[in-house]
Amino acid sequence: MKGSALIRLLLLVLLVAFLLTPQSFRPVFQPFAANGAPAIYTQSSLLALTLSHLAMVGVATLAAAIVSIGLAVLVTRPAGREFLPLSRSIANIGQTFPPVAVLALAVPVFGFGPIPTLIALFLYGLLPIFENTLTGLTTVPHSVQEAARGVGMTDTQRLISVELPLALPIILAGIRLTAVISLGTATIGSTVAAKTLGEVIIAGLISNNTAFVLQGGLVVALLALFIHQGFTSLEARIGRQAGAMQPAQ
Template identity: 70%
Template structure:
């Protein structure tokens, strides 16, 4: 009988969150005691729902771009012709995690101006490392007997990549993408310091 209680509680919290996103003004009386010097409890920078959707869009664009570049780099360095680029590729993707996001924003603003673009650059750089490392790990640890069977079946390198390697690597690559999305969701909030709508 009490098994439905946690589900009901989760549903109530979700409903409360939806109401807060769509009508934050209703919560002003609750938040007013937390402010000082007559500051408004909720700054009206636009609809919270619109800002949330813009935040998610920024994360999506940066993650898609990082995924394309990181997976392409991982494929390149796992081929015989591109194996010598592995140290360079690793160094490039590690640069994104070396600098704090605020420093990336500070460097990007003079180059591309204020708004969403510096935030996209910071999120793109931060998203490369987990996707690249997971893709590299997945592509280099494929079962040898499966790869040998694909070669024995007469598949070309492109066919092996598309029909064997990438499908087998997909769960690990998706794990890297998921980690990148989590990092980006948290990091994208700093975009508001350079006038990005988040």
């Protein structure tokens, strides 16, 4: 455990160092830059592209979480159960239309830039969060809900104080999945002039410069690793707290 934590810390230090001083890593990437091509991408700041990439993923994931959790809460209440098929269809839209198709449809309406990418990431991120929230809310032990009713909690109080806290680890797992998938998917946003790390990868593919492709790909991969690990640790911590909330059998 300590060894893996040390490796992650080392990778984080290397990532930060690369983003802050990419030129110092020139000897590492030079062998992959054929025919005298530059070894480090300099058309845009790698740090700025990374921050823009993360911001886009964060905004889209947050929006998807708000909508998906709201829909899941609605369809698990007695008054909203009949809307489950409709809500599931809405959540499935992003899986029905791949992100590239969403970009193709959104660009004529919204123009080039970040908005088409945000729309694609938002739609693609709905389903994992919706399904996980639905699972979390519908698997809260009946005994726990009865205990909450027994102490006089209203439906809203049970939702906020009991159901959502117990379902939170499963909800976070859905948000983690959405964030990690969006992190990789966001690279295609550079095809419609969004500022993402896909710009580095595309530049490398166009110029046949493997060094650029490696730089963009490695940064995205490391970011995905850290986000995945961060959410996993948070899920475990909250899962222990949720377990402590449940009465002993």
